[in-house]
Amino acid sequence: MLQNLAHPGSSLSAAGTNQGVLAAAASGLEGFITQHGGDLDRVFGHAGIDPEQLRSPTLSLNLANYCQVMEEAARQTGCDNFGLHYGQQFKPQALGLLGYVGLCSGTLEEALVNFAEAFPLHQHHTLIELVDQGESYRFDYQVRQPGIDARRQDAELTLGMAANLMRHVLGQGWAPREVHFEHRRPADWQAHRELFDAPVHFGQACNSLMIAKQDLAGRMMPGRDPVLLMLVKDSLRQLSGLAGGPDLLAQASDALRHALHLGEPSLERVACQLRLGEATLQRRLREHGLCFSQLVEQVRRDLALRHLREQSLSISELAPLLGYSETSAFSRAFRRWFGVSPRQWRSVQG
CATH class of the missing domain: 3.90.1520.10 (H-NOX domain)
Known part of the structure; x- marks a missing residue:
């Protein structure tokens, strides 16, 4: 394990974890x-x-x-x-x-x-x-x-x-x-x-x-090595202190952002990515005053506003990126969050 060599006042984080x-x-x-x-x-x-x-x-x-x-x-x-x-x-x-x-x-x-x-x-x-x-x-x-x-x-x-x-x-x-x-x-x-x-x-x-x-089409990496890739990813996870550091909420949010385009996100998938049990992830989210479904909604809201401000995607293109199988489901959720439809929100902001 890495030793903490920081002197008082330095910006080195705790041993064995990366919080910066x-x-x-x-x-x-x-x-x-x-x-x-x-x-x-x-x-x-x-x-x-x-x-x-x-x-x-x-x-x-x-x-x-x-x-x-x-x-x-x-x-x-x-x-x-x-x-x-x-x-x-x-x-x-x-x-x-x-x-x-x-x-x-x-x-x-x-x-x-x-x-x-x-x-x-x-x-x-x-x-x-x-x-x-x-x-x-x-x-x-x-x-x-x-x-x-x-x-x-x-x-x-x-x-x-x-x-x-x-x-x-x-x-x-x-x-x-x-x-x-x-x-x-x-x-x-x-x-x-x-x-x-x-x-x-x-x-x-x-x-x-x-x-x-x-x-990118057909371009192979000259140094491709699947075994080394697995080992490198594992080393990064260990250094990050994923399984319980104070950034758990940020890490769970990042995991959701990367998974939303695959469809409705599951607690099992996110817990697995964070190398936690499902019950442990739920307990730690409760310590932040959230349940899993609330975190999913929070991430979706933030991403929806960001993409709507950029105006690079239509509403129908945005819905699947947020994990919705139908545009109407996204519109209903957006109206529940903000009291207006995505199109109305965009027209006012624009």
């Missing part, structure tokens, strides 16, 4: 800061991170401190696009266990699915989804931890990592159809268009890569 982000996400960060003229002591000191925490990729960093160190590095190096450039040189192998979840998958499409499913074990309080949009997939990423408002550098870093996973198989000439960022357009925004080689839009609802499905 694994330190593999900062692989090579010290060298990159130095390369751009930054002072390591000032950058890490201001962000509240002990550089010793970066020595092991399986130790856990506080997510707020991690996002802050990226923002501070951008300020102190004078490189406004620090996260963008750091992400562009970030190879999948450097991500540690999460990187190998993708690299050991059978196909590139499976790699993206496995990467999205495993990401909550690598980093908590984060939305990450692979959304089917017909001829393309939308790869969404967004930090959801309250209080983390300055997160531009982290967003640009993460989409750069995702693009590099694609280019590991398709070559450096691969480009997404579009790139979306939630933050405002920076001064040097032309660099984003050049590095992604695609149209880039700012001020969007979420950070996203639009990936053409035809780019």
Whole structure:
């Protein structure tokens, strides 16, 4: 078991569990800061991170401190696009266990699915989804931890990592159809268009890569290894502290978000994914003042509002993504939640 080497005031989490982000996400960060003229002591000191925490990729960093160190590095190096450039040189192998979840998958499409499913074990309080949009997939990423408002550098870093996973198989000439960022357009925004080689839009609802499905067709991962993939996934689960940490509610919500498109979610399926017994999951949800059906409704409400605001899907397309077999069932549930139909809500908001 990992020992807790944190000194008082450091941001290392409890031994053997990840309640923030694994330190593999900062692989090579010290060298990159130095390369751009930054002072390591000032950058890490201001962000509240002990550089010793970066020595092991399986130790856990506080997510707020991690996002802050990226923002501070951008300020102190004078490189406004620090996260963008750091992400562009970030190879999948450097991500540690999460990187190998993708690299050991059978196909590139499976790699993206496995990467999205495993990401909550690598980093908590984060939305990450692979959304089917017909001829393309939308790869969404967004930090959801309250209080983390300055997160531009982290967003640009993460989409750069995702693009590099694609280019590991398709070559450096691969480009997404579009790139979306939630933050405002920076001064040097032309660099984003050049590095992604695609149209880039700012001020969007979420950070996203639009990936053409035809780019994935028949693409096998060169390092596919099903046995190693199973072992890597198991190691991530153990490090995440899934079976009882304070983030159980967030983990259960993430599991539901990934399962809804398969139909009506079951307690058995979610409990199995969290490696808990059904009775144990029910008891721990009660400790949060919820039963399983209430959590399902809460997740569905949040996803419904998000997709309706984006206006990228019709009501009939949205219903099955939320686990409803019929559009009418979704409309009835939405009216029960908000007193109006989905179409009425969208027309008022629009």
